[in-house]
Amino acid sequence: MHIVVCIKQVPDSAQIRVHPVTNTIMRQGVPTIINPYDLFALEAALQLRDKFGGEVTVVTMGPPSAEDSLRKALTFGADRAVLLTDRFFAGADTLATTYALATAIRKVGSTFGVPDVVFTGKQTIDGDTAQVGPGIAKRLGLRQLTYVARIAGVDPSARTIDVERRSEGGVQVLRTKLPCLITMLEATNEIRRGSMAEALRAARATIIKWSAQDAGVEDLSKCGLKGSPTIVKKVFAPGPRTTKAAMVEAGDQPPAEALIEEIFKQQLGLEAKLVSIARGF
Amino acid sequence: MSQPTKAATPAPAGRAATKKALSEHLKAYKHVWVFVEQERGQIHPVSWELLGAGRKLADKLKVDLAAVVLGPPGVATQNAAAEAFCYGADLAYVVADELLADYRNEPYTKALTDLVNAYKPEILLLGATTLGRDLAGAVATTLLTGLTADCTQLDVDDEGSLAATRPTFGGSLMCTIYTLNYRPQMATVRPRVMAMPERKERPATRVIEHPLGMVEDDIVTKVLSFVPDRETSRSALAYADVVVAGGLGLGSPENFQLVRQLAAVLGAEYGCSRPLVQKGWVSSDRQIGQTGKTIRPRLYIAAGISGAIQHRVGVEGADLIVAINTDKNAPIFDFAHIGIVTDAIRLLPPLTEAFRRRLSPHSRDRIAS
Amino acid sequence: MVEEKFDAIVIGAGMAGNAAALTMAERGLKVLQIERGEYPGSKNVQGAILYSDMLEKLIPNFREDAPLERHLVEQRFWMMDDRSHVGLHYRSDDFNEQRPNRYTIIRAQFDKWFSKKVQEAGAVVICETTVTELLRNVEGRVIGVRTDRAAGQVLADVVVLAEGVNGLIGTRAGLRDTPKPANVALAVKEMHFLPRETIEARFNLKGDEGTVIEVAGTITRGMTGMGFIYANKECISLGIGCLVSEFQRAGETPYGLLERFKRHPSVAPLIEGSEVKEYSAHLIPEGGYKAIPQLYGDGWVVVGDAAQLNNAIHREGSNLAMTSGRLAGEAIFQLKSRREPMTAENLTLYKTMLDKSFIMKDLKKYKDMPALLHTQSQNFFLTYPQLVSKAMQAFVRVDGVPKLEKEKLTVKSFVAARSWLGLFWDAFRLARAWR
Numbered sequence A: 001m002h003i004v005v006c007i008k009q010v011p012d013s014a015q016i017r018v019h020p021v022t023n024t025i026m027r028q029g030v031p032t033i034i035n036p037y038d039l040f041a042l043e044a045a046l047q048l049r050d051k052f053g054g055e056v057t058v059v060t061m062g063p064p065s066a067e068d069s070l071r072k073a074l075t076f077g078a079d080r081a082v083l084l085t086d087r088f089f090a091g092a093d094t095l096a097t098t099y100a101l102a103t104a105i106r107k108v109g110s111t112f113g114v115p116d117v118v119f120t121g122k123q124t125i126d127g128d129t130a131q132v133g134p135g136i137a138k139r140l141g142l143r144q145l146t147y148v149a150r151i152a153g154v155d156p157s158a159r160t161i162d163v164e165r166r167s168e169g170g171v172q173v174l175r176t177k178l179p180c181l182i183t184m185l186e187a188t189n190e191i192r193r194g195s196m197a198e199a200l201r202a203a204r205a206t207i208i209k210w211s212a213q214d215a216g217v218e219d220l221s222k223c224g225l226k227g228s229p230t231i232v233k234k235v236f237a238p239g240p241r242t243t244k245a246a247m248v249e250a251g252d253q254p255p256a257e258a259l260i261e262e263i264f265k266q267q268l269g270l271e272a273k274l275v276s277i278a279r280g281f
Numbered sequence B: 001m002s003q004p005t006k007a008a009t010p011a012p013a014g015r016a017a018t019k020k021a022l023s024e025h026l027k028a029y030k031h032v033w034v035f036v037e038q039e040r041g042q043i044h045p046v047s048w049e050l051l052g053a054g055r056k057l058a059d060k061l062k063v064d065l066a067a068v069v070l071g072p073p074g075v076a077t078q079n080a081a082a083e084a085f086c087y088g089a090d091l092a093y094v095v096a097d098e099l100l101a102d103y104r105n106e107p108y109t110k111a112l113t114d115l116v117n118a119y120k121p122e123i124l125l126l127g128a129t130t131l132g133r134d135l136a137g138a139v140a141t142t143l144l145t146g147l148t149a150d151c152t153q154l155d156v157d158d159e160g161s162l163a164a165t166r167p168t169f170g171g172s173l174m175c176t177i178y179t180l181n182y183r184p185q186m187a188t189v190r191p192r193v194m195a196m197p198e199r200k201e202r203p204a205t206r207v208i209e210h211p212l213g214m215v216e217d218d219i220v221t222k223v224l225s226f227v228p229d230r231e232t233s234r235s236a237l238a239y240a241d242v243v244v245a246g247g248l249g250l251g252s253p254e255n256f257q258l259v260r261q262l263a264a265v266l267g268a269e270y271g272c273s274r275p276l277v278q279k280g281w282v283s284s285d286r287q288i289g290q291t292g293k294t295i296r297p298r299l300y301i302a303a304g305i306s307g308a309i310q311h312r313v314g315v316e317g318a319d320l321i322v323a324i325n326t327d328k329n330a331p332i333f334d335f336a337h338i339g340i341v342t343d344a345i346r347l348l349p350p351l352t353e354a355f356r357r358r359l360s361p362h363s364r365d366r367i368a369s
Numbered sequence C: 001m002v003e004e005k006f007d008a009i010v011i012g013a014g015m016a017g018n019a020a021a022l023t024m025a026e027r028g029l030k031v032l033q034i035e036r037g038e039y040p041g042s043k044n045v046q047g048a049i050l051y052s053d054m055l056e057k058l059i060p061n062f063r064e065d066a067p068l069e070r071h072l073v074e075q076r077f078w079m080m081d082d083r084s085h086v087g088l089h090y091r092s093d094d095f096n097e098q099r100p101n102r103y104t105i106i107r108a109q110f111d112k113w114f115s116k117k118v119q120e121a122g123a124v125v126i127c128e129t130t131v132t133e134l135l136r137n138v139e140g141r142v143i144g145v146r147t148d149r150a151a152g153q154v155l156a157d158v159v160v161l162a163e164g165v166n167g168l169i170g171t172r173a174g175l176r177d178t179p180k181p182a183n184v185a186l187a188v189k190e191m192h193f194l195p196r197e198t199i200e201a202r203f204n205l206k207g208d209e210g211t212v213i214e215v216a217g218t219i220t221r222g223m224t225g226m227g228f229i230y231a232n233k234e235c236i237s238l239g240i241g242c243l244v245s246e247f248q249r250a251g252e253t254p255y256g257l258l259e260r261f262k263r264h265p266s267v268a269p270l271i272e273g274s275e276v277k278e279y280s281a282h283l284i285p286e287g288g289y290k291a292i293p294q295l296y297g298d299g300w301v302v303v304g305d306a307a308q309l310n311n312a313i314h315r316e317g318s319n320l321a322m323t324s325g326r327l328a329g330e331a332i333f334q335l336k337s338r339r340e341p342m343t344a345e346n347l348t349l350y351k352t353m354l355d356k357s358f359i360m361k362d363l364k365k366y367k368d369m370p371a372l373l374h375t376q377s378q379n380f381f382l383t384y385p386q387l388v389s390k391a392m393q394a395f396v397r398v399d400g401v402p403k404l405e406k407e408k409l410t411v412k413s414f415v416a417a418r419s420w421l422g423l424f425w426d427a428f429r430l431a432r433a434w435r
Ligand SMILES: Cc1cc2nc3c(=O)[nH]c(=O)nc-3n(C[C@H](O)[C@H](O)[C@H](O)COP(=O)(O)OP(=O)(O)OC[C@H]3O[C@@H](n4cnc5c(N)ncnc54)[C@H](O)[C@@H]3O)c2cc1C
Pocket: A012, A013, A014, A125, B170, B246, B247, B248, B249, B250, B272, B273, B274, B275, B276, B287, B288, B289, B290, B291, B292, B293, B303, B304, B305, B306, B307, B308, B309, B310, B311, B314, B324, B325, B326, B327, B330, B342, B343, B344, B345
């Protein structure tokens, strides 16, 4: 099996700061990490490889520094890493991102073998759209399996795959044909730790670096800012609320009572509602 | 390199791409559409919320608001279309076909893409649910148009373009995104972000049926089975009227029981901040916030939660936020309505007790009799 | 067990480890460097001031791409009591030179950059890997390391211990003792983020100019210790540290001290409105010359903070770390090129090189200082600052008391607090230690 995993290097959002005046991201000192959701995809891919043999190729589109994330993916046990980096890719929205990634995956396929499964994370923590996976699937004509909680089985000879897919009201068990694209749900597995030999191999591995041209991009106008139908017009900080919380000072009353008083004072009608709920139970 | 990269360096005004220059054939795209999400006969309430938001956009643009209903032939699909009128739709497009009984990407993408190509809406809104996001991504890529995910605010500007505002960088920033020169302008919105409109009895006047034009053999993906959550006891956080949640401040999984006990007395759902899920104290479907559930209850009680931005974005829609925290400078007090600076572990038991007494005033009588 | 054998394994990718790995890799040795942090620098805490000289010896053109924050044009010393400070500023445009001598840096970024250079030189660097113990042969000679990865043993001719101040590998292997509480300080530090313009306005800086404030006085509540405030580009590093033994004695918490330090009326306006993003705690070796352990043995050498090479008086650590790492690397390379084995006897070369360097000379010079600060901490950190403040106030306040009387009062209060003899002894001891 050849499995491709798309990972993205993202700023650790817990440590992001916004310039109070210009509303731009202050990047200084913000460490980057592999998008946490992508690790579930990577582990699922490694498990498939371990079971059925083959190779895992990780692909990312990002700045040259995204090499760090790829090397880390190799340390976890991936076999090959491709960095798609080019100034033409800068400023891409999801549509332009999927164009570049789909083109690169096609090139990965023609160079190292056509992938049987392409994995992405459920979503990124910076872009946070959950759209790149479905977009790649569409562009490559792959069956799309999103929010997969478990890969229930693969039949290599029939070339089918069974998965449990999280839907809003339950779990769907789906069967489709390979090749397909899977977006993996979070908290479905735990990323492994590579052995010493894997760590050494990763430290020495050469990361394959492709420009737009190397990746086989024919139409640069579909990349980056140019190829993005969406336009960010305004960036602003979420406004603070003007009124602060009313602080409950207990006084002579027990604090629990004082708090309840305040709650019912601010939400007239809530008490009746709660009483009726309480009766119902 | 997707949207946030752009967010960090907003395009300078006056750049060609930021000017509206809609090509002729796209000018034919008119009207606002809302995808009505139906799964096994259940209509996802986000559909009605979106009709509420869509109504405002349509009125501002002076165009029609249409509901799009996909599903199997039968009462459920008919009812869904009929209900859409009660929530403000002017017309409904319906594709009813057995192949649409279960959600599958292939037939749903075809149905929705065909409708768009045939009837040309300028705005298409979907819920940012697992179904909506699965579908929206495929449809937008097929149509090669822009899609703004997880919006928190929708508006149209003076030129009639959709201004979709969404959080970025984990909620540290908001950005307003336009799809100026492509149609339709697509956006998804998470459940409970828009207010639920009032339901008004109205007749289903204009229902337009459209064929799917597919046979089962065209569809590679098969549904082997479906296990509804009813049978597994997952949370109904997003739609609860009262939510009680605990955070790291509770200190231990045992203390988290105090939250569950209060929730039980209030007939509430319980939830938590992300670290508790990461520690394995609480299951992930109980997480509230940016990477968890958005809630919009009438009352939200947060015990031992600091109020990080990622948590805040999930609870801000609550009518009344009550924060219990030992740190008077905790950020949660910046957006809570009522605050109390005290040890939650000590406050929760008497609070639960006091609520119990207060909410069942006759309990003593009953015990006596 | 990994089949492959290395010329040298370096434990740790801090200043000392990077210097050692770079020196050896550049000279063609096969080097493996192992770091437990997520990336080099992720766990490292430093003020931090970088001294150019020692880095230039390793990477002459470092200014071209190193992540430097600000070059220092000004140094301030503050002696504080609870409400005031008496300060000494030295600022000079001479420091706006072509090749500035001192910079503020952020270790997390700097170490990452440094490590890139090490990797470019050909060393194999692996992170998120903790060395758990030294491997020895039957004669007790160190022959490699065991790590926490699966099949995690690796062999090498020599192991360079650059594991920092409380490195467990060396102490666990019995190569040195755990540092005594009286010989290490515990420092806590926060990064306060502010827009660049705000920092420049508050500290009176232009462009990439930087400043450093070092603070002593009642902020440490009579304990031996110091506070510091460094201006970086978009953040202020602010911290305070005291000897661990003093914390034990006084029952104070480092965090409590830091909170008080931040609230001090001289400090609070500098950080007002800032966003705190990082809180960290770290030890600093303060034992000086007398606390230096055995520095080499059969198959191993120890460098940097792990070897207690730190000049507490001048707050220099990273440069001693870099220099000791470089010298260890050079010594190993020399032995290797002469095809000599890495025995204790041969590795004396490293010690000889150290002795000739500024490191040992400086540390010898201050060898009595740590003990002095320790025994006299009440005076240095509590009594004197208050007295100096009183004196200053008496001097500047215009209130109708005759000047002569004021001076007399000031002297009196000094004398009352400390006998003449005591003052004399303090001065004497200080002078001796500093010479
Ligand atoms: C990409 C990303 C996505 C995220 N998504 C989410 C999300 O969806 N939801 C979410 O919640 N978080 C999310 N987070 C995490 C978020 O940044 C915070 O770390 C988290 O919300 C903090 O949880 P907490 O408030 O429980 O813990 P803390 O921040 O540790 O706060 C604990 C609070 O309890 C108080 N306290 C302590 N003891 C007591 C006591 N005895 N009684 C009362 N109060 C006490 C403390 O003063 C403190 O304010 C996300 C983070 C990232 C990076």
